[in-house]
Amino acid sequence: MNIPDVILKRWSPRAFRNDPIPKEHLKLMLEAARLAPSSMNEQPWLFFVGLKGDVTWQKIFETLMEFNQLWAVNAPVLIMAAGRKTYTVKDIGENDAWAYDTGQxxxxxxxxAMHLGVFTHQMGGFDKIKAAQAFQLPQDTEPLVIIAAGYKAEPSILPPKIAALEVGPKPRRSLDSIVFGDEYGKPLNL
Ligand SMILES: Cc1cc2nc3c(=O)[nH]c(=O)nc-3n(C[C@H](O)[C@H](O)[C@H](O)COP(=O)(O)O)c2cc1C
Known part of the structure; x- marks a missing residue:
């Protein structure tokens, strides 16, 4: 038994090749998102998909903070994920799980994407108000994250300071510090 390969292989590069993602692969990535579980099966997520060279890509790109623009400029695909904050399946008002579900x-x-050899890099560093305006989102719908997607390139295509980040460690917290049994802070011995 092992952790699935797609989890072990996934990381968030900043160096992307210009090569486009085949449309059928992009569609599979979005189909997978569509199948995620959600509170009351509300499926509050929405995706705006930009392909490099089109108006959507440009609109998404222009909302990114400068640091993210420096590397995401090479990404062949930029996707903005947004979430609807009210329930529509039943008239029960606010949906507390909108961000949780959309993240999932x-x-x-x-x-x-990783299963298809496509790398993704999520970004919270963008102007959410500008993005909401650019796509004329309804009042109850909020941008959450922008996802750069594509194939990995050599770090040397990046400005040196950003290239250095490609090889740095991405430490994770130990299981002991996040998995508890009967008491907060008391590690569960598995
Ligand atoms: C919600 C979210 C927002 C993020 N925002 C940014 C960002 O604005 N710019 C950036 O370069 N990386 C961003 N990241 C990438 C994280 O820094 C990265 O996922 C984390 O360091 C773990 O590295 P890994 O994905 O390579 O395993 C973001 C990731 C997530 C999930």
Whole structure:
């Protein structure tokens, strides 16, 4: 038994090749997101998909903070994920799980991308107000994250300071510090 390969292989590069993602692969990534579970099966996620050279890509790109623009400029695909904050399946008002659910759908998308050899890099560093305006989102719908997707390139295509980040460690917290049994802070011995 092992952790699935797509989880072990996934990481968030900043150096992307210009090569486009085949449309059928992009569609599979979005289909996977569509299949994610959600509170009351509301499926609050929405995806705006930009292909390099089109108006959507440009609109998404222009909302990114400068640091992210420096590397995401090479990404052949930029996807903005947004979430609807009210329930529509039943008239029960606010949906507390909108961001949780949308994040989960993005995880499905990212792992399916990896399964297809496509790397993704999520970005919270963008102007959400500008993005909401650019896509004329309804009042109850909020941008959450922008996902750069494509194939990995050599770090040397990046400005040196950003290239250095490609090889740095991405440490994770130990299981002991996040998995508890009967008491907060008391590691569970598995
Ligand atoms: C919600 C979210 C927002 C992020 N925002 C940015 C960002 O604005 N710019 C960036 O370069 N990386 C961003 N990242 C990438 C994280 O820094 C990265 O996922 C984390 O360091 C773990 O590295 P790994 O994905 O390579 O395993 C973001 C990731 C997530 C999930």
């Amino acid at each position: 759908a993005v995880a499905y998308l990212s792992l399916t």
